[in-house]
Amino acid sequence: MKLITRNTDYAVRALCCIAEQKQEVISGDQLVKSLEMPRPFLRKILQTLNKEGLLTSSKGKGGGFALAASPEGITLIEVMKIFQGPIKLSEHKFKKSDCPRINDCLLKKKIDEIEKEVIVKLKAITISSILKNRR
Amino acid sequence: MKLITRNTDYAVRALCCIAEQKQEVISGDQLVKSLEMPRPFLRKILQTLNKEGLLTSSKGKGGGFALAASPEGITLIEVMKIFQGPIKLSEHKFKKSDCPRINDCLLKKKIDEIEKEVIVKLKAITISSILKNRR
DNA sequence: CAAAATGATACAATTATAGTATCATAATAG
DNA sequence: CTATTATGATACTATAATTGTATCATTTTG
Ligand code: FES
Ligand code: FES
Numbered sequence: 001m002k003l004i005t006r007n008t009d010y011a012v013r014a015l016c017c018i019a020e021q022k023q024e025v026i027s028g029d030q031l032v033k034s035l036e037m038p039r040p041f042l043r044k045i046l047q048t049l050n051k052e053g054l055l056t057s058s059k060g061k062g063g064g065f066a067l068a069a070s071p072e073g074i075t076l077i078e079v080m081k082i083f084q085g086p087i088k089l090s091e092h093k094f095k096k097s098d099c100p101r102i103n104d105c106l107l108k109k110k111i112d113e114i115e116k117e118v119i120v121k122l123k124a125i126t127i128s129s130i131l132k133n134r135r
Numbered sequence: 136m137k138l139i140t141r142n143t144d145y146a147v148r149a150l151c152c153i154a155e156q157k158q159e160v161i162s163g164d165q166l167v168k169s170l171e172m173p174r175p176f177l178r179k180i181l182q183t184l185n186k187e188g189l190l191t192s193s194k195g196k197g198g199g200f201a202l203a204a205s206p207e208g209i210t211l212i213e214v215m216k217i218f219q220g221p222i223k224l225s226e227h228k229f230k231k232s233d234c235p236r237i238n239d240c241l242l243k244k245k246i247d248e249i250e251k252e253v254i255v256k257l258k259a260i261t262i263s264s265i266l267k268n269r270r
Numbered sequence: 271c272a273a274a275a276t277g278a279t280a281c282a283a284t285t286a287t288a289g290t291a292t293c294a295t296a297a298t299a300g
Numbered sequence: 301c302t303a304t305t306a307t308g309a310t311a312c313t314a315t316a317a318t319t320g321t322a323t324c325a326t327t328t329t330g
Pocket of ligand 2: 013234240241242243
């Protein structure tokens, strides 16, 4: 019942780390050292973030990754969508298709209300607001 | 990223159905007919609800299940705990043990705030409040 | 060309969810 | 006392999601 998967969590940590960096561009290997996470896993995450337009990348010596937007402009929900798909707290599948009862499920209606509020909260979280949380 | 598993959803639907019934006791097979869900799966769910004290059961002809408390007294979060364990939106495990970064993870702190609010909402949902939602 | 970096893609392991199957036990009617 | 109707306990299996790993190709710079 976890809201955030490891993909997303690592991606956010990487984005935070890049945002804090003095030099704009930082290589994957430097990030591995700072963040202590499995190299090939982080590499894949960085590639995805680049493909989705949250990072820019450059190859070759001196290359690496940089933020494509300011830390204020990168929201958590955006990262979640990339790695976890759209937020659906009350998804209810039955062998790949939706539950036949989904339209009259009373519980689903209640959960949908909670979902709306969670989405509002998530939209308010950005890389910069996460960094501000720190002491 | 689903908040409610099928176990929980089915359990709630069953509890609602029992609560609405005129006769207090209803058999598993009758519930299967009303709820259109896989018999052995529902049976297991009912057994668990009984073991956890949300239902009472009686064997033999005329037997079946009945609510152990009033519909106002059964909360969603109670059912969720039974089938999904305690609510932990920001759990982050690494091979069975907690993520070593869990104590300084800035994102986790943000998610924990959301978790608190979600728990408040969930605690307010009961079988009777779910039934009232219906038109 | 060699070194340092990312890009693309296929594969594998682990865990969680969802579901099935079987046999035992108890209560009731006749 | 035995057949029927019901639940109890428990072991097994299937599917999907998550969490990774491994390999080779491509681009950039010196
Ligand atoms: S959406 Fe399927 S039972 Fe609630
Ligand atoms: S709790 Fe592990 S990185 Fe956030």
